Amino acid sequence: MSTKSPDELAVDTLRALAMDAVEAANSGHPGAPLGLAPLGWTIFSRLRKHDPSHPEWMDRDRFVLSAGHASMLQYGLLHLAGYDLPLDELKRFRQWGSKTPGHPEYGHTPGVETTTGPLGQGFATSVGMAMAEQHLAARFNRPEHALFDHHTWVIASDGDLMEGVSAEAASLAGHLGLGKLIVFWDDNRITIDGSTEIAFTEDVLKRFEAYGWHTLEVEDGNRLEALEAAGRAAMKETARPSLVRVRTVIGYPAPKKQGTSSAHGSPLGAAEVAATKQAMGWPNEAFVVPTEMDRVRESLRMRGADAYAAWEKALGAYEAAHPALASELKDVLAGRLPKDWESKLPSFPADAKGMATRKASGAVLAALSDAVPNLVGGSADLAGSNNSYQKGKGDFPVHGGGTIPRNVHWGIREHAMASAVNGLALHGGVVPYAATFLVFSDYMRPAIRLAALMNVPARYIFTHDSIGLGEDGPTHQPVEHLAALRAIPGMTVIRPGDANEVAEGWRAMLTQRGPVALVLTRQDLPTYDRTAYGKAEGLHRGAYVFAEATGGAPKAILLATGSELSIAVRARETLEQGGVPTRVVSVPCFEFFAAQDQAYRDSVLQPSVRVRVAIEAGIRMGWERWVGDGGAYVTLDRFGASAPFEVLYKELGITAEAAVARVRELV
Numbered sequence: 001m002s003t004k005s006p007d008e009l010a011v012d013t014l015r016a017l018a019m020d021a022v023e024a025a026n027s028g029h030p031g032a033p034l035g036l037a038p039l040g041w042t043i044f045s046r047l048r049k050h051d052p053s054h055p056e057w058m059d060r061d062r063f064v065l066s067a068g069h070a071s072m073l074q075y076g077l078l079h080l081a082g083y084d085l086p087l088d089e090l091k092r093f094r095q096w097g098s099k100t101p102g103h104p105e106y107g108h109t110p111g112v113e114t115t116t117g118p119l120g121q122g123f124a125t126s127v128g129m130a131m132a133e134q135h136l137a138a139r140f141n142r143p144e145h146a147l148f149d150h151h152t153w154v155i156a157s158d159g160d161l162m163e164g165v166s167a168e169a170a171s172l173a174g175h176l177g178l179g180k181l182i183v184f185w186d187d188n189r190i191t192i193d194g195s196t197e198i199a200f201t202e203d204v205l206k207r208f209e210a211y212g213w214h215t216l217e218v219e220d221g222n223r224l225e226a227l228e229a230a231g232r233a234a235m236k237e238t239a240r241p242s243l244v245r246v247r248t249v250i251g252y253p254a255p256k257k258q259g260t261s262s263a264h265g266s267p268l269g270a271a272e273v274a275a276t277k278q279a280m281g282w283p284n285e286a287f288v289v290p291t292e293m294d295r296v297r298e299s300l301r302m303r304g305a306d307a308y309a310a311w312e313k314a315l316g317a318y319e320a321a322h323p324a325l326a327s328e329l330k331d332v333l334a335g336r337l338p339k340d341w342e343s344k345l346p347s348f349p350a351d352a353k354g355m356a357t358r359k360a361s362g363a364v365l366a367a368l369s370d371a372v373p374n375l376v377g378g379s380a381d382l383a384g385s386n387n388s389y390q391k392g393k394g395d396f397p398v399h400g401g402g403t404i405p406r407n408v409h410w411g412i413r414e415h416a417m418a419s420a421v422n423g424l425a426l427h428g429g430v431v432p433y434a435a436t437f438l439v440f441s442d443y444m445r446p447a448i449r450l451a452a453l454m455n456v457p458a459r460y461i462f463t464h465d466s467i468g469l470g471e472d473g474p475t476h477q478p479v480e481h482l483a484a485l486r487a488i489p490g491m492t493v494i495r496p497g498d499a500n501e502v503a504e505g506w507r508a509m510l511t512q513r514g515p516v517a518l519v520l521t522r523q524d525l526p527t528y529d530r531t532a533y534g535k536a537e538g539l540h541r542g543a544y545v546f547a548e549a550t551g552g553a554p555k556a557i558l559l560a561t562g563s564e565l566s567i568a569v570r571a572r573e574t575l576e577q578g579g580v581p582t583r584v585v586s587v588p589c590f591e592f593f594a595a596q597d598q599a600y601r602d603s604v605l606q607p608s609v610r611v612r613v614a615i616e617a618g619i620r621m622g623w624e625r626w627v628g629d630g631g632a633y634v635t636l637d638r639f640g641a642s643a644p645f646e647v648l649y650k651e652l653g654i655t656a657e658a659a660v661a662r663v664r665e666l667v
Helices: 005-025 031-046 068-083 087-091 121-140 156-162 164-176 205-212 225-236 270-280 292-321 323-334 358-372 414-427 440-453 480-488 501-512 536-541 564-577 588-594 598-605 647-651 656-666
Strands: 062-066 152-157 183-185 213-216 240-246 351-356 375-379 405-409 431-437 459-462 493-494 516-519 526-527 546-547 558-559 582-586 612-613 633-635
Touching: 005 031, 005 068, 005 087, 005 270, 005 588, 031 068, 031 183, 031 292, 031 493, 062 068, 062 121, 068 087, 068 152, 068 292, 121 152, 121 156, 121 164, 121 183, 121 375, 121 405, 121 414, 121 440, 152 156, 156 164, 164 205, 164 414, 183 225, 183 270, 205 213, 205 240, 225 240, 225 459, 292 323, 292 440, 351 358, 358 375, 358 459, 358 501, 358 564, 375 414, 414 431, 414 440, 414 459, 431 440, 440 459, 440 480, 440 516, 459 480, 459 633, 480 493, 493 588, 501 526, 526 564, 536 546, 536 588, 536 647, 546 564, 558 564, 558 656, 564 582, 564 647, 564 656, 612 656, 633 656
Parallel strands: 062 152, 152 183, 183 240, 213 240, 375 405, 375 431, 431 459, 459 516, 493 516, 558 582, 558 612, 612 633
Antiparallel strands: 351 526, 546 582
16 A cells, blocks of 8 residues: 555545445445545545634535435545544444434534435535625625635535436526535436436536536546546636536446446445455455555645634734624624614504514514624515515625625525525524425425424525415415424424514524524414513413403413414404303414423413313314313314405304304313
8 A cells, every 4th residue: 555645545545434334334325435535535635625623614615415325435534634533433334323324414423514315405505505605705805804715515416416406506506606616516327226327318517507507527537636627627717606527437446336326325245345445455454544644634634724724814814904894703603693683673563453474574674684784595586475585785696896695586496495595504604594485385395304404593484374375275375384394303483473473483583593484474463462462572482371361260272373363362252251261372383382391381271271272274283282182173174275365264164253162162
């Protein structure tokens, strides 16, 4: 091995570690790490600006392994580059409690920028990362003080580029001119079922050129100099994102399995591993890392430390030249909201006619737009309907002139929108949001699930939340969507019952760490007099007593969310007039309520009161926990229909009369 260059040793080490880890785990994907080892090493050792000792440095180049099944490539790179990932963790690949799970997981392994594995997600997430860099550069960079100037490097597979989300994201990235986004496409022409020719015969480079991308090609993925040259050419293209086609051989240099689908997703086997190592001139021992790699690792560490130190020095000069901006920047880098932002939240006066909660949300956003200058987001072609546009603020794409981009016209690309919001949140320095109709959360679900898995602060504004949408009919009327979102572990779903609950919902949404959905109505709802009803601050406990029973202890409890809170209030009036003391409980957030202690939950639901009725214009799934064995439901078990919303509520039985009937049956 001593006759090999440091680069050759590094590439062979990556290949050997990938084979050994997959063999030890008896599961995994060896083929892609073998074929991609030269490209991965070129990015980490020659192209990427990063400091392994400061993996969260804000001006580092991001690296996204969109082909997350090649995780052992990333783990090997992190280990060789000097990140806090010791060899023992590579030996525990795919084992309980290890730092090397089957696919890369954000927050679990030092140096992993995002969770990948579902193909296309890493590609689309990287678009958000590049957008965040653009926003921060426009907001904070000044002549002679460029604090934000970094690239996002991506390795994507054939499968990534087949997925629809990558097409949405590529179209958006080309439109936005994200010149610091550089994607290497691993063109190994193999999928699990065999050659890509059986399903994927398009001209990918022409497609990306049509999207507005800069395209390049490297015919031999083993040539580090050619890979580096392509990367540097991509870096010089500042007006367009770049796609570099890299021709590789999956499983190379395994003698029997290279270039075959059998190299993709299962161990090579001891005999093939031994033959591959022999072909590489490598010891037939497991987890060999040559001592020469210590010098290489130290060189990368020193280079990274120098880059980080230069940035720190530049930051010091920036603080001296622009103290006010520097103070804002410190808050941004720490993820802190401005000190007085909550004082800008509006309070809404009582109004029997009231307003749609989507309109109330728009008023809150307008009030917060100046107070929270790193609010960045927009709608999937529904800005007027979602009330999600920040008036007077700059738009993406950036066309110079000092405009700070805040608004994103995502286009009709819900899936890419949600994935890019993940990228914005992961990058940091921005408070990102996405907006659309609740029914289209289905298009976003894979990205929402990843946001919850990563526990990143992605914010969603979902309007037109029920059959209250009306005449557009069942295709646009969400029925199962609240339950589906609530079913995601780590997801917070807030459905406010009036305008003041909306304001508190925004307060909660901006202070939660994980993903939050604010679910809002199209139709007007009463704005309640909070001197007569429970305080809207009760939203932060998930459920609270909105209206207390009169004339004695409650015999029945009505639980409702959103637009159905007003139905519960009307039902209570009828029941109380009929001699049934009734409590109304507003339940804007199941997750917050579940997090309360038992004493608080008992104080709201009173275990002695078995007559409980849940009222919500959606399926009943999830309500069982709060209603209990003796309760009943005024919910939907069918799709909606096309009609005015008042007619729909009556015909589908989501009414105060139905709630009264359920209570009387139980009492």
